[in-house]
Amino acid sequence: MSLLLEIKDLHVAYGSILAVKGVSLTVNEGEIVTLIGSNGAGKSTVLRTISGLLKPKSGTITFAGEHIEGKEGHEIVAKGLCQSPEGRRIFPDMSVRENLDLGAFLRTDKAGIEADRERVLELFPRLRQRYEQKGGTMSGGEQQMLAVARAMMGAPKLLLLDEPSMGLAPVLVDMIFETIVKIREQGITILLIEQNAAAALDVADRAYVLESGLIKMSGNASELAKDEAVTKAYLGG
Amino acid sequence: MTKRAKKTLKPMKHSASHRIWTIRFLIAAAVVWVFYTYVMYRLPEGLQTIFQNWLPPTTVNEAMVWVICALGLNIVVGYAGLLDLGFVAFWAIGGYSAGWFMSAFFGQVNIHILTTAPRDLPGIHLSFWGVLLIGGLICAFFGIIIGAPTLRLKSDYLALVTLGFGEIIPQVFTNGQNIAGFNISNGTKGISPVDNIGVPGKVLGPFDFSWKFFIFALLTAVMVFVSLRIRKGRLGRAWLAIREDELAASMMGLPLKSTKLAAYAVGAFSGGVGGVAFATHVNGVFADRFNFSISIILLAMVVLGGMGNVWGVMIGALLIAWINSTGLPAFGDLVNNTFHTEINFPSYNFLLFGGVLVLMMLYKREGMIPESRLKAILHEADDTTSNIAGGH
Numbered sequence: 355m356s357l358l359l360e361i362k363d364l365h366v367a368y369g370s371i372l373a374v375k376g377v378s379l380t381v382n383e384g385e386i387v388t389l390i391g392s393n394g395a396g397k398s399t400v401l402r403t404i405s406g407l408l409k410p411k412s413g414t415i416t417f418a419g420e421h422i423e424g425k426e427g428h429e430i431v432a433k434g435l436c437q438s439p440e441g442r443r444i445f446p447d448m449s450v451r452e453n454l455d456l457g458a459f460l461r462t463d464k465a466g467i468e469a470d471r472e473r474v475l476e477l478f479p480r481l482r483q484r485y486e487q488k489g490g491t492m493s494g495g496e497q498q499m500l501a502v503a504r505a506m507m508g509a510p511k512l513l514l515l516d517e518p519s520m521g522l523a524p525v526l527v528d529m530i531f532e533t534i535v536k537i538r539e540q541g542i543t544i545l546l547i548e549q550n551a552a553a554a555l556d557v558a559d560r561a562y563v564l565e566s567g568l569i570k571m572s573g574n575a576s577e578l579a580k581d582e583a584v585t586k587a588y589l590g591g
Numbered sequence: 592m593t594k595r596a597k598k599t600l601k602p603m604k605h606s607a608s609h610r611i612w613t614i615r616f617l618i619a620a621a622v623v624w625v626f627y628t629y630v631m632y633r634l635p636e637g638l639q640t641i642f643q644n645w646l647p648p649t650t651v652n653e654a655m656v657w658v659i660c661a662l663g664l665n666i667v668v669g670y671a672g673l674l675d676l677g678f679v680a681f682w683a684i685g686g687y688s689a690g691w692f693m694s695a696f697f698g699q700v701n702i703h704i705l706t707t708a709p710r711d712l713p714g715i716h717l718s719f720w721g722v723l724l725i726g727g728l729i730c731a732f733f734g735i736i737i738g739a740p741t742l743r744l745k746s747d748y749l750a751l752v753t754l755g756f757g758e759i760i761p762q763v764f765t766n767g768q769n770i771a772g773f774n775i776s777n778g779t780k781g782i783s784p785v786d787n788i789g790v791p792g793k794v795l796g797p798f799d800f801s802w803k804f805f806i807f808a809l810l811t812a813v814m815v816f817v818s819l820r821i822r823k824g825r826l827g828r829a830w831l832a833i834r835e836d837e838l839a840a841s842m843m844g845l846p847l848k849s850t851k852l853a854a855y856a857v858g859a860f861s862g863g864v865g866g867v868a869f870a871t872h873v874n875g876v877f878a879d880r881f882n883f884s885i886s887i888i889l890l891a892m893v894v895l896g897g898m899g900n901v902w903g904v905m906i907g908a909l910l911i912a913w914i915n916s917t918g919l920p921a922f923g924d925l926v927n928n929t930f931h932t933e934i935n936f937p938s939y940n941f942l943l944f945g946g947v948l949v950l951m952m953l954y955k956r957e958g959m960i961p962e963s964r965l966k967a968i969l970h971e972a973d974d975t976t977s978n979i980a981g982g983h
Binding site: 405406407426427428431432436437439443444445446447448452455456457459460504505508 | 825828829831832835836838839840841842843844845846847848
């Protein structure tokens with residue numbers, strides 16, 4: 355297993371307020387790694403820094419052997435780091451097709467794009483039914499599928515999923531997590547940010563627990579799921 | 592895979608509607624041209640007077656200049672969603688490009704390239720067509736200059752910066768008779784006359800309205816073509832994506848800076864073309880004509896017509912330009928003559944625009960001819976926000 359993403363001692367601040375205070379984590383190729391934590395722990399801040407939307411105060415982010423901290427968003431996407439954002443953020447007045455097209459914006463390999471389009475439509479048959487429908491008119495679950503599918507159209511080496519289960523009915527949450535496993539089976543590495551710790555730990559190989567901008571615990575996901583402190587704080591046990 | 596789904600997955604036919612629509616526009620323009628060139632002066636006297644009062648050729652020509660500029664502003668505001676309150680700056684810079692390169696203004700030199708000006712007239716005299724390009728490029732350059740430092744600003748602040756730019760540039764020209772010892776604009780006197788437009792085998796004098804219309808319509812057709820074509824392409828899709836959700840667009844790998852700068856540059860280029868055309872229309876450049884109200888009128892044309900919709904913006908521009916220059920004064924004369932009143936109707940034009948804008952915002956926010964996407968955004972705003980709202 356080779357190292358795909360390595361974050362070392364990352365500090366990120368909003369103005370003078372430090373939101374991430376020295377986070378280090380690694381993601382190996384082929385893994386599902388989850389970053390769990392409660393609201394406001396800094397999960398999304400870490401993710402936004404990885405994808406270039408925020409600039410770190412200090413620390414390094416290495417992706418596939420290259421430093422990417424401080425790079426522009428589009429340069430990072432071009433390296434194969436694609437994101438399904440928190441709150442889905444699909445383009446509401448564009449059809450499913452147009453949303454997927456935009457996911458592949460930086461690609462020029464027409465055959466590859468069509469193959470990926472077919473692949474994500476196999477993964478989410480519902481999107482095929484809604485293909486020409488406007489994104490904003492679809493249900494929350496369908497929008498979440500579209501957000502993940504759109505990120506996959508960028509041919510990611512690492513797929514960043516930010517709160518994919520947020521606001522979804524339990525049956526849809528199960529469906530999304532099943533799909534995450536299927537995506538990994540296709541050879542895509544996944545970094546999953548979740549508040550739904552139980553479901554995330556269930557599908558992940560390894561996990562990091564983020565609290566107030568610091569990694570409080572890390573390790574094997576199935577072991578963490580049994581850990582008393584984690585159970586108490588995040589699994590309602 | 593169901594039968595229906597298979598059908599929808601077929602690649603979209605590459606549609607050439609931008610060509611068809613440009614040709615349709617040219618046909619409509621040709622009809623107008625034939626009318627003003629051959630038909631109007633053969634009409635009975637009474638009809639002729641009506642046309643002279645209500646739709647004189649000079650009004651039609653000026654309206655075409657407004658259309659060119661409004662289509663340019665539409666790219667910035669309608670396509671890319673960047674509010675620009677200072678578009679008059681580009682109109683002015685385009686106008687002075689004509690003043691600099693098509694007149695006797697730079698009297699110390701004597702440069703003549705493909706021009707209609709007499710050989711012994713001093714100054715820089717370039718071909719109208721070349722100056723269109725130069726004026727457009729200078730404006731595009733300034734568009735990038737103004738755009739680059741403001742890209743990180745959110746739309747309200749961006750609007751303020753463009754507002755400032757639109758105030759500064761005309762002021763620079765108004766006070767430009769001595770800038771560090773150089774006269775760049777003749778100050779309030781302005782630069783007049785500018786050279787005539789030359790077409791193969793003909794020189795268009797200042798009163799050659801119908802041929803000028805032909806040329807302005809040609810420029811408008813180019814703008815229509817570019818607007819329609821660009822929006823279907825990669826750049827157009829990128830603008831729409833940024834307009835809908837900038838953050839998501841950036842996550843898809845859209846280069847925000849260059850995409851926005853492209854909108855500024857293309858919009859400003861058209862403003863420059865409109866400015867050069869306007870200088871030949873009024874046969875000069877006068878600093879006091881470039882005031883804030885031009886920016887606002889242009890914006891009103893785009894908003895009333897239908898942001899993002901080329902036809903909406905064109906009709907909005909034609910209508911408002913007509914009301915402003917002819918419709919309102921002519922209507923005023925009619926009312927005053929009929930009822931023997933002395934109301935100064937043209938002085939109420941901003942009251943009228945203001946009122947119409949308020950009513951439009953209340954009842955038809957998407958404009959007269961709405962762009963399909965925008966209509967959906969404005970009317971489904973409530974459902975979509977609840978669906979896409981992200982919690983923290």
